[in-house]
Amino acid sequence: MAEEHGRKWDRCLADSARTGFGVGVVFSRVSFHTRIASLCRPNVARCVGSGMGLGMGYSNCQHDFRSPYLLHGHMVKDQ
Amino acid sequence: MLRVCWRGANAAARKCLCGNGAAQPMQSCRRYTSAGDSGSVAGKIVAASLLTVGGGVGGTILYAKWDPKFRAAVEKGVPYSDQLFEMTIGPPPPPPVIPLPKKPVKVEPLQISSVSEASKDSKQPQQMKEKKVAKEEKPPVQQEAPPLPQTIEEASAEAAHIISAISEVPSVPAPGTIDQPAKALPTTASAAEECKECEHEAHAHVVKERPEEVVSARLAAQDRAEHDLLSSLSAKLDDTLGSSAKLTLQAIGAQEAALSAIANHTSKLKEAMDAEGPSDKTSAQWRSLEDALNERSRAADEAGAALLKAKEELEKLRKVINAAKDSKIDAARPQILAAEENLHSMVVDLDRAVGKVQTAQMEAKIVSQYSELVNEAKAQFQKELDSITPEIQANWKGLSKLSPDDLNSLIAHAHRRIDQLNRELAEQRVREQIHIEAALDQQRLENQKTLDKAVGTAISHSREQMRLEQEKKIEDVREVMEAEMRTQLRRQAAAHTDHLRDVLKVQEQELRAEAQEVLSSKLMEQETNYRRVTQDQLDAFTLDMNAAYARLKGIEEAIDSHVVAEEEARKAHQLWLSVEALTYSLKTAVADSPTEPLETAAKAVRESCADNEFAVALASALPEESLSRGIYSEASLRARFYQIRGLVRRVAMINETRNSLYQYFLSYLQSVLLFEPEQLAPPTKLKPEDLDTFKLLSYATYSIERGDLELAAKFINQLTGEPRRVAQDWLKEARLTLETRQVVNLLSAYANAVGLGTTQAP
Numbered sequence: 001m002a003e004e005h006g007r008k009w010d011r012c013l014a015d016s017a018r019t020g021f022g023v024g025v026v027f028s029r030v031s032f033h034t035r036i037a038s039l040c041r042p043n044v045a046r047c048v049g050s051g052m053g054l055g056m057g058y059s060n061c062q063h064d065f066r067s068p069y070l071l072h073g074h075m076v077k078d079q
Numbered sequence: 080m081l082r083v084c085w086r087g088a089n090a091a092a093r094k095c096l097c098g099n100g101a102a103q104p105m106q107s108c109r110r111y112t113s114a115g116d117s118g119s120v121a122g123k124i125v126a127a128s129l130l131t132v133g134g135g136v137g138g139t140i141l142y143a144k145w146d147p148k149f150r151a152a153v154e155k156g157v158p159y160s161d162q163l164f165e166m167t168i169g170p171p172p173p174p175p176v177i178p179l180p181k182k183p184v185k186v187e188p189l190q191i192s193s194v195s196e197a198s199k200d201s202k203q204p205q206q207m208k209e210k211k212v213a214k215e216e217k218p219p220v221q222q223e224a225p226p227l228p229q230t231i232e233e234a235s236a237e238a239a240h241i242i243s244a245i246s247e248v249p250s251v252p253a254p255g256t257i258d259q260p261a262k263a264l265p266t267t268a269s270a271a272e273e274c275k276e277c278e279h280e281a282h283a284h285v286v287k288e289r290p291e292e293v294v295s296a297r298l299a300a301q302d303r304a305e306h307d308l309l310s311s312l313s314a315k316l317d318d319t320l321g322s323s324a325k326l327t328l329q330a331i332g333a334q335e336a337a338l339s340a341i342a343n344h345t346s347k348l349k350e351a352m353d354a355e356g357p358s359d360k361t362s363a364q365w366r367s368l369e370d371a372l373n374e375r376s377r378a379a380d381e382a383g384a385a386l387l388k389a390k391e392e393l394e395k396l397r398k399v400i401n402a403a404k405d406s407k408i409d410a411a412r413p414q415i416l417a418a419e420e421n422l423h424s425m426v427v428d429l430d431r432a433v434g435k436v437q438t439a440q441m442e443a444k445i446v447s448q449y450s451e452l453v454n455e456a457k458a459q460f461q462k463e464l465d466s467i468t469p470e471i472q473a474n475w476k477g478l479s480k481l482s483p484d485d486l487n488s489l490i491a492h493a494h495r496r497i498d499q500l501n502r503e504l505a506e507q508r509v510r511e512q513i514h515i516e517a518a519l520d521q522q523r524l525e526n527q528k529t530l531d532k533a534v535g536t537a538i539s540h541s542r543e544q545m546r547l548e549q550e551k552k553i554e555d556v557r558e559v560m561e562a563e564m565r566t567q568l569r570r571q572a573a574a575h576t577d578h579l580r581d582v583l584k585v586q587e588q589e590l591r592a593e594a595q596e597v598l599s600s601k602l603m604e605q606e607t608n609y610r611r612v613t614q615d616q617l618d619a620f621t622l623d624m625n626a627a628y629a630r631l632k633g634i635e636e637a638i639d640s641h642v643v644a645e646e647e648a649r650k651a652h653q654l655w656l657s658v659e660a661l662t663y664s665l666k667t668a669v670a671d672s673p674t675e676p677l678e679t680a681a682k683a684v685r686e687s688c689a690d691n692e693f694a695v696a697l698a699s700a701l702p703e704e705s706l707s708r709g710i711y712s713e714a715s716l717r718a719r720f721y722q723i724r725g726l727v728r729r730v731a732m733i734n735e736t737r738n739s740l741y742q743y744f745l746s747y748l749q750s751v752l753l754f755e756p757e758q759l760a761p762p763t764k765l766k767p768e769d770l771d772t773f774k775l776l777s778y779a780t781y782s783i784e785r786g787d788l789e790l791a792a793k794f795i796n797q798l799t800g801e802p803r804r805v806a807q808d809w810l811k812e813a814r815l816t817l818e819t820r821q822v823v824n825l826l827s828a829y830a831n832a833v834g835l836g837t838t839q840a841p
Contacts, residue, residue: 069735
């Protein structure tokens with residue numbers, strides 16, 4: 001379980017990074033291509049994307065870390 | 080002073096001694112004198128004692144010489160006294176003769192009593208009979224006299240003898256009656272003989288008992304002796320009878336011959352006298368007459384000799400008869416009687432013949448006298464005739480040749496003779512009476528004599544006859560009586576035998592019943608005994624068998640238990656081995672890698688304890704993980720714990736509520752900034768505030784450092800939230816290891832226990 005924590009962290013970071021960068025890149029490319037002109041600078045796009053990615057990654061991480069504690073409920077319909 | 084003292088002492092001592100010595104010589108003198116006196120006194124005493132002893136011995140010897148019984152007693156009591164006696168008074172006298180009891184032996188009380196008694200004591204009459212038979216005669220009168228009833232044994236003996244006599248042996252002579260006349264003879268028995276008899280009788284008295292066989296043997300011997308005697312007697316009798324008969328017959332024949340000779344002679348004489356034939360015939364006649372006379376004389380002599388011999392023989396016969404009579408054998412009696420009769424008859428015949436001969440002789444004498452007379456007359460006549468007529472020859476029958484003168488003279492002579500004769504005749508007639516009387520007297524005398532003699536002989540004969548008849552009658556009567564007695568006795572014996580038979584039957588029955596009873600009782604006893612013994616044997620055997628069986632069973636059980644125990648031991652050993660293997664396999668955990676899977680070892684354990692539920696349970700209680708994957712060693716767990724510890728510290732704040740990344744950061748920060756002792760001794764009681772993560776971690780670290788994995792696990796188990804999740808796998812591992820170890824320990828303990836239990840000390 002300990003390794004999992006570490007693994008989780010690794011995944012998290014890796015994921016975050018990947019995701020960030022991926023999304024960033026993808027966003028930047030997309031933005032570049034889509035001409036979201038506001039974002040003239042690709043860095044910004046990348047930053048935005050990265051930030052979005054990181055945020056996604058962070059959220060993923062968090063979710064990942066929370067996952068054991070998450071409770072899934074089912075609604076039982078009374079008939 | 081010392082010397083003085085010493086001297087004084089010496090003197091005192093000496094004086095003492097001297098005093099004593101002075102006293103002593105006197106005393107010794109006294110003693111000597113007393114000894115001297117006492118010497119004489121001692122001598123006197125010695126002499127007196129010697130005298131007494133000598134007197135005693137001498138008196139004893141003298142008295143022993145006088146009284147042999149005393150001598151015998153002394154000889155018996157005092158050893159070597161017999162030698163002394165022999166030296167002094169000679170050899171002991173011979174044992175004295177037993178004094179002769181004059182006790183009369185009774186004869187025959189006819190009391191029938193038991194046969195046994197009779198047979199037991201039946202030797203008494205045997206001896207008596209023997210004596211009677213052996214000895215010639217002379218049973219003393221006393222013995223035969225009154226039938227004094229003596230002992231019942233003797234009576235029964237007699238009776239038994241009689242009974243036995245009835246059966247086989249000729250009866251016992253009743254010696255009281257017949258022997259009386261015979262006993263009349265031996266009354267002249269000498270006293271010595273009587274004494275001898277008495278002695279023998281006494282001996283007979285003294286000896287009471289004789290066995291039956293001896294008695295019967297004696298009886299048989301007696302019978303045989305009797306028989307022999309009888310036969311000898313009868314033989315003798317017969318011989319003498321025969322010889323006497325022969326001789327008598329001879330005598331009678333001789334007498335008859337004599338008689339005939341006499342008759343012949345007489346007739347011849349008569350003839351010769353009557354006949355007046357020629358001289359040659361006359362001479363022939365006279366010659367024949369002479370021959371006849373010679374013959375007669377010879378015959379008479381022969382007859383006389385024969386008579387003598389016969390008389391001798393008859394006398395002998397009489398003697399033999401008397402002897403036979405005296406021998407008192409009953410069986411010979413009829414023979415004796417017959418012999419007597421024969422004797423009598425022979426005597427009678429002889430006498431008769433003799434009488435006949437005598438009469439014939441008398442006749443012959445008469446005839447001879449007559450012939451003499453006639454011859455005398457004739458001679459005289461012839462003489463006269465010769466004187467008258469000398470030329471005429473004597474033969475006056477030849478009258479034809481005579482002349483008339485001669486004839487006349489002859490006639491004249493004849494007339495003269497006739498006258499003479501007439502005168503003589505007258506004279507004779509006159510004297511006839513006287514002559515007749517004289518002759519009658521003479522005849523009477525002679526008759527008387529002959530009568531007397533005849534009467535005497537007749538009397539003797541008749542007496543003899545009567546005696547014989549009497550004897551015969553007696554004999555007959557006796558026979559009849561004996562027969563009657565025999566019948567009575569037989570009857571009695573029959574009755575007795577019947578009674579005996581009845582008694583015997585009853586006795587037999589009784590005895591049989593008794594014997595049967597005894598037999599049955601004995602049999603029952605034996606049977607019960609046997610049963611008991613067999614039962615005992617059976618019981619013993621059963622006991623033994625049971626014991627043996629029990630022992631066998633015990634042995635078997637022991638063996639089985641042994642086997643079982645050994646099996647158990649083997650199993651335990653195997654278990655232990657497998658457990659050891661398991662334990663060993665636990666150790667194979669190399670650092671940070673688990674042990675080899677315990678599957679095989681567990682399988683081995685499971686195999687080795689297939690029947691042991693406990694072990695099986697334990698073996699199956701091993702967790703799956705350990706079986707399949709193996710477990711981590713404690714060291715690795717320890718190492719991992721430290722890792723876990725760090726991690727737990729870092730996520731100490733994270734739990735269900737706080738589990739954002741920010742919290743993660745904060746908890747990380749907390750772990751960096753918080754300092755607590757690494758190891759903290761856990762308290763015995765946990766308080767709620769002890770359940771802090773860091774504290775728990777410290778406790779766990781402390782425990783694990785102390786090697787107490789369990790406690791550490793326990794503490795780690797108290798973690799909550801994320802640290803718990805993080806430590807979960809370690810906990811799991813720890814749990815696994817702990818569990819396995821626990822099981823293995825249990826198994827090992829169990830195997831050890833089992834091994835201890837089954838293993839027996841050598």
